[in-house]
Amino acid sequence: MIGYLVRRIAQLIPVLFIVSVVLFLLLRLLPGDPTAEILGQEASAADRAALRADLGLDAPLWQQFLDWIGGVLTGDLGRSWLTDEPVASVIVDRLPATVELGLIALLLAVAIGIPAGVLAAVRRRTATDSALTGLGVLALSTPHFYLAALLIGVFAIWLRLVPPSGYVAFTEDPVGNLVRMVLPAVTVGSTVVAVVLRQTRGSLLAALGEDYIRTAEATGLRRRRIVTVYALRNAMVPVVTVTALQIGALMSATVVTETIFTLPGMGTLIVNGIFSRDLPVVQGAVLVVVTFVLLVNLVTDLVYAWLDPRITY
Amino acid sequence: MRLLDIEHLTVTFGAPQRPVHAVAGVDLHVDAGETLAVVGESGSGKTVTALSVLGLTPRPPACRTTGGIRLAGTELTGLDARGWRAVRGRDVAMVFQDPSAALNPLLTLGTQIADAVRAHEPVSRAAARERAVAALELARLPDPRTRLAQYPHQLSGGMRQRAAIALALATGPKLLIADEPTTALDVAVQAEILETLDSLRRDLGMGLILITHDLGTVATHADRVAVMYAGRVVETGPTAQVLGDPRMPYTRALLAATPRLDAPARQRLAAIGGQPPDLRELPPGCAFAPRCPVVLDICHERRPALEPHAPDQLAACLNPVTGPAPVEITAPDADPATTPDGPPVAEFDDVALHYPVRRGALRRVVDHVRAVDGVSLRLHPGRTLALVGESGSGKTSLTRTLLRLERPTGGTVRYAGIDVTRPGRGELRRLQREVQVVFQNPYASLDPRMTVGQILAEPLRVHGLDDSRAELARLLDQVGLDAAALDRHPAAFSGGQRQRIAVARALGPRPRLIVCDEAVSALDVSIQAQVLNLLADLQREHDLAYLFITHDLAVVRSVAHDIAVMRHGRIVEQGPAERIYDRPTHEYTRLLLEMAPGHPAQARTGRTAAWSR
Numbered sequence: 001m002i003g004y005l006v007r008r009i010a011q012l013i014p015v016l017f018i019v020s021v022v023l024f025l026l027l028r029l030l031p032g033d034p035t036a037e038i039l040g041q042e043a044s045a046a047d048r049a050a051l052r053a054d055l056g057l058d059a060p061l062w063q064q065f066l067d068w069i070g071g072v073l074t075g076d077l078g079r080s081w082l083t084d085e086p087v088a089s090v091i092v093d094r095l096p097a098t099v100e101l102g103l104i105a106l107l108l109a110v111a112i113g114i115p116a117g118v119l120a121a122v123r124r125r126t127a128t129d130s131a132l133t134g135l136g137v138l139a140l141s142t143p144h145f146y147l148a149a150l151l152i153g154v155f156a157i158w159l160r161l162v163p164p165s166g167y168v169a170f171t172e173d174p175v176g177n178l179v180r181m182v183l184p185a186v187t188v189g190s191t192v193v194a195v196v197l198r199q200t201r202g203s204l205l206a207a208l209g210e211d212y213i214r215t216a217e218a219t220g221l222r223r224r225r226i227v228t229v230y231a232l233r234n235a236m237v238p239v240v241t242v243t244a245l246q247i248g249a250l251m252s253a254t255v256v257t258e259t260i261f262t263l264p265g266m267g268t269l270i271v272n273g274i275f276s277r278d279l280p281v282v283q284g285a286v287l288v289v290v291t292f293v294l295l296v297n298l299v300t301d302l303v304y305a306w307l308d309p310r311i312t313y
Numbered sequence: 314m315r316l317l318d319i320e321h322l323t324v325t326f327g328a329p330q331r332p333v334h335a336v337a338g339v340d341l342h343v344d345a346g347e348t349l350a351v352v353g354e355s356g357s358g359k360t361v362t363a364l365s366v367l368g369l370t371p372r373p374p375a376c377r378t379t380g381g382i383r384l385a386g387t388e389l390t391g392l393d394a395r396g397w398r399a400v401r402g403r404d405v406a407m408v409f410q411d412p413s414a415a416l417n418p419l420l421t422l423g424t425q426i427a428d429a430v431r432a433h434e435p436v437s438r439a440a441a442r443e444r445a446v447a448a449l450e451l452a453r454l455p456d457p458r459t460r461l462a463q464y465p466h467q468l469s470g471g472m473r474q475r476a477a478i479a480l481a482l483a484t485g486p487k488l489l490i491a492d493e494p495t496t497a498l499d500v501a502v503q504a505e506i507l508e509t510l511d512s513l514r515r516d517l518g519m520g521l522i523l524i525t526h527d528l529g530t531v532a533t534h535a536d537r538v539a540v541m542y543a544g545r546v547v548e549t550g551p552t553a554q555v556l557g558d559p560r561m562p563y564t565r566a567l568l569a570a571t572p573r574l575d576a577p578a579r580q581r582l583a584a585i586g587g588q589p590p591d592l593r594e595l596p597p598g599c600a601f602a603p604r605c606p607v608v609l610d611i612c613h614e615r616r617p618a619l620e621p622h623a624p625d626q627l628a629a630c631l632n633p634v635t636g637p638a639p640v641e642i643t644a645p646d647a648d649p650a651t652t653p654d655g656p657p658v659a660e661f662d663d664v665a666l667h668y669p670v671r672r673g674a675l676r677r678v679v680d681h682v683r684a685v686d687g688v689s690l691r692l693h694p695g696r697t698l699a700l701v702g703e704s705g706s707g708k709t710s711l712t713r714t715l716l717r718l719e720r721p722t723g724g725t726v727r728y729a730g731i732d733v734t735r736p737g738r739g740e741l742r743r744l745q746r747e748v749q750v751v752f753q754n755p756y757a758s759l760d761p762r763m764t765v766g767q768i769l770a771e772p773l774r775v776h777g778l779d780d781s782r783a784e785l786a787r788l789l790d791q792v793g794l795d796a797a798a799l800d801r802h803p804a805a806f807s808g809g810q811r812q813r814i815a816v817a818r819a820l821g822p823r824p825r826l827i828v829c830d831e832a833v834s835a836l837d838v839s840i841q842a843q844v845l846n847l848l849a850d851l852q853r854e855h856d857l858a859y860l861f862i863t864h865d866l867a868v869v870r871s872v873a874h875d876i877a878v879m880r881h882g883r884i885v886e887q888g889p890a891e892r893i894y895d896r897p898t899h900e901y902t903r904l905l906l907e908m909a910p911g912h913p914a915q916a917r918t919g920r921t922a923a924w925s926r
Contacts, residue, residue, distance in 0.1 A: 007676075211414035218367050218409075219429035219480060220402035223394075233419045308419055309464045 001305075004313030008298050012291075019290050020072070020283075024065050027279050034277035038081055055081055068283065077284035082276055087284040090269065095288070097167055097258070098265035102250050104181055105189030109243065113193040117200025117239075122227060124205065132197065139194035144253055148187045148260045155183060165262045184261045188253045192246045199242045203235035210234070236307050244300035248293045316520040317343040317366065317405075317488055322380035324361050324370055333592050335361040337544040338380070340619070343488065343520040348511070350523045350535030350552065352567070354589055354837035355808070358544040359524045363490045366405055366522075368397035385487055403433045406481035408510075410493040412473035416465040422449070422476050423461030426483045433484050448483035449476065453509055470704070471502030478509065488520040489513070495530070499703035500864060504908040507534050526838060528571045529867070529909070532556055540564050543590040543600035546619060550626030560622045560633035563601045570842040572867040574909055578891055581846050582871050585839035588807055599631065607632050658729055658826050658858045659692040659715060659748075665723030666710050666882075684710040686882035687724070694825065695852065697859040699869035699890070701905065702879035708862045711879070712828050715860070716750060728826070746776045749819035753831035755811035759803040765789075765814055766799035773821050788817040792847060809840030816847065826858045833868060845871055867909050870894070878902045 034057070035048040052058050056067060071078055077087035120132040156164035162179050170177040207213065208231050216230045255267035266285055273282040305311045324336040336358040343349045351359045361370060368389065370376045382389040384404055392400065409415040417425055426445035427438060436444070442461060449457035452475040465473055474494060481489060491510055495503035511534055514521040523535055531538050531552060539549040540561065548561040559565045569583035587604035596602060602612040609632050617629045666685035669678040685707045692698045700708045713719040714726050717733055726733045728748060731740045749772075752758040759768055766785055773780035786796035792813040803811055812832065819827050829848065833841045849872055851857060863869050869876070869890075876894075877887035878901065886899040897903045 003672075003675075211409060211411065212417040214369060215407075215409060215415045215477070215480070216417065216425075216428075217369055218401055218407045219484065220398045220400070220432045221428060222398065222432065225428065225432075230417050230420070234417070310418060310466045 001313055005302075008301070012294055012298075015294065016287075016291065020069055020287065021065070023283055023286055023290075024068065025061075027282060028061060030274070030277065032277065034081060034279065037277040068280070072284075072287070077287075078280040080278050080281050082278045082281075087280050090281055091266070091285055091288055094264055094266050094269045094285075096169065097263045098251075098254055098267060100170065100177075100181060101184055101188060101254055101257070101263065101265060102247070104185035105192055105250060106243070106247070108185060108189040109192035109196045109246070113196030114200050114239065116193075117197040118204060118227065118232065120197065120201040121204040121208065129201075133201070136194040136197045139190040142190065144187050144191075144256050145260060147190055148183070148257060151183045151187060152260075165260070167261075167263045180261075184257050184263060187257050187260075188250060191253065192243070192250065195242050195246055196239060199239050200235065203238045204231055207231040207234040233307065237304055240300060240303050240307065244296055247296050251289050251293065314345045315342060316345045316347075316385060317341070317522075318381070318383040319362070319366070320381040320383075322362065322365060322382065323378070324358075324365055325377045325379075326371075326375065331593070334544050334595075335592065336365070339541075339544075339546050341539055341546065341549075343522060345487070345520050346514065346518045347537065348514060348521040348523055348535045350525060350531040350538040351541060352525060352528065352531055352538055353541035354526055354839060356543075356589055356592060357541040359541050360492055362541075363407065363492055363522065363524055366488075366490065367401050367407055368392060369401075398432070402429055402481075402484040402486065404486055405488040405490065406484065406486035408474070408477050408481050408489065408491040408494050411497040412470065412477045413465065413497070415477055416473060416480070418465055421462055421464055422479075426461075426476075426480050429480055429483050444483055445479070448479040451482050451513065452476070452479035454479060469502075470498050471506060474498060474502075474506050475509070478506075478513075482513065482517075485517075486519065488522070490522045490524065492524045493526070494523075496526075500866075500905055500908045501703065510534075528556065528568060528838075529573075540567070543595060544592060545600070545629065546627075547601065547630070548626075548628040549619070550623070554623060554626050558623070558626075558635065560626065560628040560635065561601075561630045562605050562607050562632075562634055564628075565634060566604075566606070567838060570839045572841070572845075572865075572870055574867050574870060574894065574906065576870055578870060578894065579849070579874070580871060581849065582842035584842035584846050586843075588810065589837065589840070599629070607634060655694065656730070657691040658694050659690075659860070660727040661688055661690040661711065661715070661724070662727070663724035664688045664711065664714055664721045664726055666707075666714060666719055667722045683882045685714070685721070688879075688882070688884050689724075690877055690884070690887070692826065692858050692860055694858050695856040696874040697852065697861050697869075697872050698875045698877060699861045699863060699873035700877050700879060701863055701866055701869065703864055706879040707882035708879050709830060710882075712830065712860060712862060716748065716828065717744070742776070746822045747825045748828065749822065749824040749826070750828045750830065751812070751815050751819050751832040754835050755803075755808055755815050756835075758815055759811055759818075761803055764800055764802055765806075768803070768814065769799075769818050769821055772818060776822050778822060788821055789814075791820060791851065792817045793843075807840075809836055809843060812836060812840075812844050813847065816844070816851075820851065820855075823855070824857070826860065828860045828862070830862045831864070832861070834863065834865070841868070848872060865909070866894075866905055878905065 033048070035051045036043070039047055039051060056064060068078060077091070079086055080090060116132050120129045123129050152164045155161050162182060166180055168176040168180060208227070213226060213231055216226045221230070254265055255271055258265040258267040259271070266289060270282055270285045273279070273285065305313060319339060319341040322336055322339045323334060325332045325334050327333045339358070339362055341349065341362070351362065353359045364370050365378055366382055366384070366389070370378055378390065380390065384400065389400060423442055423445050426448055427441035430436065430441040430444045445461060446457045449460055454460055454472060454475045460476070465476065468476060489510070494510065495506050498506060507530060510521060513519065523530070525531060535552045537550065538552045538555050539546045540555070540563065541547065542563050548555055548559060548564045555564060556568065559568060566583070566585040570585055572582065585604055590600045596613060598613040598615055599605070599617055602608050605612065612631050615631065617631045619627045619629045622628045622633050664685055665683070665687055667681040667683050670680040670682060671677060672679045688711055690698065700711065702708045710719065714721045715728065715733060720734055728744055731744060733744060736744055769785045769788055770780040773784070782799065785799055789796055789798055794810065794813055794817070798806070803814065806814065833844050836844060848859065852859060859872070861869055861872060873890040875888065876890050877884050878899065879885070880901055886893065886897065886902045893902060894906070897906055
């Protein structure tokens, strides 16, 4: 187990290196001159050249890459070209909103998706099942920007239950923070809830058809215990898989949602960084996100082993 | 004392307009302390009958049950969900066929057994676990207390079945139903499990219903037997009487078709012609009439009732047969035991197949699994070499080296002089054409999306051979199927028919060697005989060599010229079939022979008299 963990973490190193190279090169392929974005179109050629030299852009590409990656390895993600703030502190500022958004969405997905999936499976081919699976399809097929607008319209503008947008740090005002987080989390979570519901329903139905369920029934166990312990546990491995995959998808979903609800998160940070050619910020932020997703994958594999004693590493 | 009384039980599946009677008017009874064997081939209704005693048939409207089931004086039909739950486990318990599927893989044995106890009795968790220990002990699982914390995958197949028996016993049922409890197990373990069930029945005074397709098991372990066909009981009575003097032609045919250790070597089995009945389209008369050798005109019109034909012996037949001789034995056609001449078609020379075992963060090789360890064999044209061994003995791994699916880590494998690991140009094509395989499970080995024609044509096209419709029809004809089958999909065929299609596919490229990997193990007895006879005929016709992998020495009795017994990756004994059957020298071979159901050594209860007449 420890050996497996060490090996898996060691495997992350080449993956992260390749990601860094690709990320760095892709961003350099962006059309346009960063100095023009930073100084504005009217800046003189001399000013731009001075800035290029200042940012190190006149060095060969490999030199620029080595400078950056060398910094990353020593914990220095560089400075923003635009504001000269350290990239690391920018990320630290932006991370909490996104992490919170993702966590609440995930919590909703698990707390609603799994029970709803179980209910749909147990009441298979009834009105309950049809209603739940129907809602699931609806949630999957509604674009986030549309759902967000709808939620704001109903709950913020019409019912006035929550403010339409804005962000307060959890440490400053926990209640105010949560109230503002509800709508964005529901927006992002809707897809995950639907995916978890469908997967739970499907794999629970498959598990309920297994021989060991018949054995459990033949010993006179209650239906509730058979479903929740004997079948559901066996059905969880694929649910964990899709949930983990959704975490990757969540990261891109936050971009739109953060913009609509004006949340200061990683999604808006990356998008704005790309538009303003603030490449060090984009590089740093993407690298953090990629590392996070890779770690989620690792944790998922460990969860498998916890769920299923037949899986050993 | 009458324990179970089933009266006119009918279980119907499907829509009322097109009902399928899986069980059609079955009467059965079991006394306390008695073993009733229910015998029949797949689809005969034996498992559905058992499941209805536990109320585990699907709920209406998918499935409807009528008739009466009385257990220890209580009528079970019409119970509600709560009533059934109280009966299951406490009054009647069931042991299922495949213990690796029947136990929950994610829960420990302790949890599963204690759960069963607590479903019926208000005892503490600790007390329930003590009961689990006692049950595991009863089922003769060594070291019961440490088993509580173990998961099913940590046990061997036989131990898993013991754990399943313990799960059934924990709540002290009056009736135990064992549905093919040994089919999925190795021969050596089979006998032990049956012995355990036997002694539990005796010691606890339980009634035991043993569902099986194996007449050898019936002969050695049952007091009475009920033979089922197409959802009905067609013959029933004391075991010795039914097996010794069967009145229903189906029972006789089943007896004749069963491979037996004491049969003459390489003699054709008396196969039952035709196909198993299709419950959706049963004939109006006797369901066995289309396959019956002594059928009368009236059999096609009137359905016979179960009537007494001898004391205690009931049979449903309008033309019952009597006398000890089987109805019809196809002319014994034992071919003389010739000694091989000429060069061998395949040679295994000191073949080894070792898999590295890696441990630790650096994945260092710490050990090897010796799947095959120094095996030498020769296979001659026109002869059958049976490779016999239990699961995990390495027999399939060995043949995989011949098929180039594995590269041996030592030794050489030659086909017709070609080193299969280093075939030259053209030699590889030849190898791939002349060595074919028939796998165990015809449900998995035929692509369900392809028509039979496409399945047969594929290997022919690969080798640039004639794949005309006429050629495909000729192939099907060889295995006794009609050319009309070419346009249909495998799903339209029964297991036996599918295995014929698999044989036809193997024959297509005109091979010289066919590897049969448990090729008849998944088939019903009557169909098994058909396929074995077919293989023997084709061998004579085409001078084929067979490498026949099996775990069952009785099955290869009718086909094997030579036998090699494998264990732990090594050959423990090899030689001509007659010699191995008559004078096994290695103690493991002797054990396998003795443990095979129906072997005289198992006549402990005196019940085998009828069997080894």
